[in-house]
Amino acid sequence: MSRVRTRPTRDDTREKLFEAAARVFEEQGIGGASIEAIAAAAGFTRGAFYSNFKSKDELIIAMLEDHVEQSMRRIRDLLERHKSLADFIDALKTMDRSQQDPLGRSPLLHMEMILFVARAEKRRPELAKRLRARKKLVTDIIETTARNSGRTTILNPTWAGALVLALEDGFRLHRLIDPETTPPDSFFRAIGDLQRAMGISSA
Structure with missing residues (x-):
C-alpha cells in the first residue's frame, strides 16, 4: 500500500512561518527577531526557513x-x-x-x-x-x-x-x-x- 503524504505543503509551511513570525515580532520586536527564533516558533529548522525565504x-x-x-x-x-x-x-x-x-x-x-x-x-x-x-x-x-x-x-x-x-x-x-x-x-x-x-x- 502506498503511504499517505503527511509532509506539509509549501503553502502550509509559509502560513505557519507567517503566524510564528507575527508572534515573535510582537514579543521581540521586528529588528530583534532572528530567523532561528521564527523557525523554532513555527516548529521548523533554519533550513526550512531558507527553503521558503532568502531573508x-x-x-x-x-x-x-x-x-x-x-x-x-x-x-x-x-x-x-x-x-x-x-x-x-x-x-x-x-x-x-x-x-x-x-x-x-x-x-x-x-x-x-x-x-x-x-x-x-x-x-x-x-x-x-x-x-x-x-x-x-x-x-x-x-x-x-x-x-x-x-x-x-x-x-x-x-x-x-x-x-x-x-x-x-x-x-x-x-x-x-x-x-x-x-x-x-x-x-x-x-x-x-x-x-x-x-x-x-x-x-
Missing part, C-alpha cells in the same frame, strides 16, 4: 503581500454579496477580525512592518505596489456602489479612493495611539461624511 526582509514582504491579497479577496467577496453602499459598510463593520491573517488581526504589527520596510529605500517600491493595489480596490468600490445607486460622484473616483484609504490608515493609527478620543467607528463616520460630500446614495 527576514523577504519574509516580511511576503507577509505584507499575503495580507493585501487576503484583504482584497474578502472585500471583493463582500462587495459581490452586498450591492448597496449601506449594506457593504454594515458588512465591513461586522467582519470577523479573528478569522483574518496575522496582520489583519494586529493593526499595530501591520503598521510596524510597513515602517520597517519603508526604512530601506530600495524596498519602498514593494510597498508602493501594494498601496496602489489597495487604492485601486477602493476606487472600484466607489465606482461600483455609485453605479448601483444610479448616481454619479462629485469627486473623481480615483482621488476619492485615495482619500478613503488615507482616512482608514489615519484613523487606525490614531486609534492605536489615542483610543479615548478616537472611537472605534471613527472611520465609518468619516466615510458617511465623505459619502454625502460625493453625493453617493446609501440605498
